[in-house]
Amino acid sequence: MTYLADVGALARKDLLLELRARDTLPAMLLFVLSTLVVFHFVLPGDSSELAATGLLWVAILFTALLGLTRAFAAEREQGVIDGLVLAPSDRSAIWLGKALSILVFLGLAELVALPAFALFYGAVDAWLIAGVALANLGIAAVGTLLAAMATASRARELLLPLLFLPLAIPIVVGGVGASVTADPGRYIGFLGLYDALFAIICWASFEYVVTE
Amino acid sequence: MIRARGVEKRYGDKRVLRGIAFDVPRDGFLVVTGPNGSGKTTLLRLCVGLAVPTAGALEVTVPRGRIGFLGHEPLVYRELTAVENLDLYGRLYRVAERRERLGMLLERFGLWDARHERAGSYSRGMLQRLALCRVLLHSPELLILDEPYSGLDDEGTELLDRELEERREAAAFVVATHEPARIERLASARLALA
Numbered sequence: 266m267t268y269l270a271d272v273g274a275l276a277r278k279d280l281l282l283e284l285r286a287r288d289t290l291p292a293m294l295l296f297v298l299s300t301l302v303v304f305h306f307v308l309p310g311d312s313s314e315l316a317a318t319g320l321l322w323v324a325i326l327f328t329a330l331l332g333l334t335r336a337f338a339a340e341r342e343q344g345v346i347d348g349l350v351l352a353p354s355d356r357s358a359i360w361l362g363k364a365l366s367i368l369v370f371l372g373l374a375e376l377v378a379l380p381a382f383a384l385f386y387g388a389v390d391a392w393l394i395a396g397v398a399l400a401n402l403g404i405a406a407v408g409t410l411l412a413a414m415a416t417a418s419r420a421r422e423l424l425l426p427l428l429f430l431p432l433a434i435p436i437v438v439g440g441v442g443a444s445v446t447a448d449p450g451r452y453i454g455f456l457g458l459y460d461a462l463f464a465i466i467c468w469a470s471f472e473y474v475v476t477e
Numbered sequence: 478m479i480r481a482r483g484v485e486k487r488y489g490d491k492r493v494l495r496g497i498a499f500d501v502p503r504d505g506f507l508v509v510t511g512p513n514g515s516g517k518t519t520l521l522r523l524c525v526g527l528a529v530p531t532a533g534a535l536e537v538t539v540p541r542g543r544i545g546f547l548g549h550e551p552l553v554y555r556e557l558t559a560v561e562n563l564d565l566y567g568r569l570y571r572v573a574e575r576r577e578r579l580g581m582l583l584e585r586f587g588l589w590d591a592r593h594e595r596a597g598s599y600s601r602g603m604l605q606r607l608a609l610c611r612v613l614l615h616s617p618e619l620l621i622l623d624e625p626y627s628g629l630d631d632e633g634t635e636l637l638d639r640e641l642e643e644r645r646e647a648a649a650f651v652v653a654t655h656e657p658a659r660i661e662r663l664a665s666a667r668l669a670l671a
Contacts, residue, residue: 343553
């Protein structure tokens with residue numbers, strides 16, 4: 266219970282910071298919307314639904330990357346990560362709290378992106394929504410860990426995509442598969458497995474990322 | 478509480494500390510002095526567990542939840558108010574009756590009237606006072622303070638003097654400072670870094 270209370274306090278803090286500073290979510294919303302609009306004009310009129318769905322996943326992935334780049338900005342700029350690391354709570358609570366807040370930001374961005382996608386490109390079905398929801402879990406889990414790793418580096422803006430994009434390939438494979446194939450259940454299962462596996466790895470290894 | 482023997486710290490090829498040895502008993506008060514770049518901050522970060530020695534033995538017997546660390550940064554979120562910052566730390570440090578405790582500290586350090594203002598609007602001195610509230614919130618057994626007087630005005634300096642004196646018997650201290658004369662009367666040991 267104490268662990269969950271710590272996670273709740275840390276996630277609530279991140280949401281409050283965003284509510285005050287508004288420097289992550291508006292950028293994510295603007296980015297995902299403008300990407301979909303640009304794609305709408307880039308794609309030929311007779312392009313397939315497959316191509317449009319692929320582009321949706323590109324937009325989601327890079328929107329997530331934008332949010333992840335800012336994930337530890339407050340902790341980095343103000344050195345607060347030291348204060349959190351020194352607290353007696355389990356250090357993985359920092360990861361989980363941050364991952365939850367990223368999950369909320371992603372969810373909100375997609376609340377705007379999916380209706381916009383439906384408006385420009387066609388219907389959004391339940392499999393696509395399920396794929397996006399599961400992909401969010403994987404992105405938040407892996408992205409938070411990598412964002413914490415990258416934040417310690419001076420080349421963090423360069424390092425994070427280099428670390429994150431290769432690990433996000435299975436998410437894209439699973440997400441696209443769940444959105445366009447005749448057997449989406451297989452890909453949903455794959456995404457679920459990816460999420461579970463990487464959530465455990467990231468949860469267990471976060472302590473070693475934030476301590477020397 | 479702290480036992481250091483032959484502690485060395487390197488960052489790449491650069492050796493920051495070498496052959497450091499000292500003890501800080503339960504009622505100890507170690508004053509660390511030295512010029513800029515001599516490794517005072519590094520030594521304090523080693524003591525608090527934010528860094529690990531490259532060589533030697535450094536044993537800290539106090540659990541990290543019982544340590545209070547004041548660094549160069551106040552370690553507070555600028556977008557949160559003083560109350561919100563201390564409430565967050567109070568939760569993480571499991572401070573009993575944290576609302577009362579943080580209120581008492583804010584009042585003692587003269588921040589009560591500004592308690593609902595964002596830390597980002599605070600002056601350097603107010604941030605240092607808030608950082609001291611954060612450090613003392615959980616009544617630590619071991620206080621590790623890096624330039625605690627930095628940024629404080631006369632009133633803040635007196636407040637800190639009084640706080641250190643009151644806690645002298647109840648906690649152990651490691652204090653890095655450029656003004657050792659100010660805390661000379663409290664010191665039980667000195668460590669001069671070259």
